Amino acid sequence: MERVEVLIYGAGAIGSILGWRLAQHETTRVSVLCRSNHDDVKQNGIFIQSILWGDGHFIPDEVLRAGAALPNRDFDYIILANKIKTEEDVAVMIRDLKSLVRDSTTIVSAQNGMDNEVPLREAFPENTILSSICNLVCTQTQPGLVEQVATIKTHAFHLGVYDHREVAVSAHLLRRDRLASMDPHFVVIHNVHEERWQKLIFNSSWNSMTALAGLDTHELFCHPMLVHIVRQLAIEARSVGVASGVKLPVTLPDKIIEIAKGSGPIVTSTLSDARNGRMLEVKPITGYLVNQAARLGISIPWMSAVYDRLRQINRPLADESHEPQCAAE
């Protein structure tokens, strides 16, 4: 059987789970590109505790170090599981990809938010780009240890083709299907844009409020006023989506509240960053919505206030790292 070479770009919570699952497949060989957890992962691999799949130990084929010279290897799939927090994050990622991507490489964005694929498409006009909507709750609790405690949908990873270039439509679909077939909790989707919007509504409301309040979803339910704000944020986010031409049910704001109620307590990835004093992932989530609303002339006061507050939190952290925050536009 033909070997499938995979590189995980950013082996944090999501990257580790994806890498581990793909490595179970007989045809795949999975390497990881790590930043702060490089030494731990290189030495011990990645330990996983998962409510969905059970416990496991993932030993990557190769553990690459961010910032070091990249190997001259052909990867069939490069899966992006890094967070985009600053302009520099995009620039570094594209620079790295330029030396890693071949004509036959499929690039997969497993990141939350909207339009993460835009700079990828600009840099790689002909490559297959897949979008993965990730529906699981996981955290890297210490370097090289990842816990997955819940899911918010039946399938953990939804995989779709980002855009259909005129050439090689069937090649895009084959590459998507090959990846999706590697685990029973992966599934193919056909409406990437709509699903991205639905997830954006969830993340822009729940991730923001949990991070600002410093509370997980269940702790937030003890504060009806804060849940009211979550709902208001979701209503505003949906209004931007609808005005952008996306079909989003009017029941969606209530649904995201119900999903959080029905799940165990969710420490969102943004709350996890806030608790650890790390910069927050703002630009692709609330940043996208505020800018899109401005382009459409829609008022979203709650979201704009939350966006400002999240950026204020990021400001000193960006100064520390000497990295410019993502600009508003």
Ligand SMILES: NC(=O)C1=CN([C@@H]2O[C@H](COP(=O)(O)OP(=O)(O)OC[C@H]3O[C@@H](n4cnc5c(N)ncnc54)[C@H](OP(=O)(O)O)[C@@H]3O)[C@@H](O)[C@H]2O)C=CC1
């Ligand atoms: N966690 C979750 O439950 C979910 C997360 N998501 C989304 O998935 C994406 C990843 O989130 P998550 O896994 O939680 O985040 P993590 O912070 O756990 O993982 C991101 C990893 O990427 C690494 N990284 C960042 N930049 C680089 C780089 N240039 N080169 C190599 N590695 C890099 C980080 O290193 P360092 O430690 O040095 O920063 C970190 O290890 C986000 O977009 C998030 O919104 C989606 C659904 C659920």
Ligand SMILES: CC(C)(CO)C(=O)C(=O)O
């Ligand atoms: C769905 C959710 C809330 C799961 O953790 C998420 O996407 C995140 O934390 O970023």
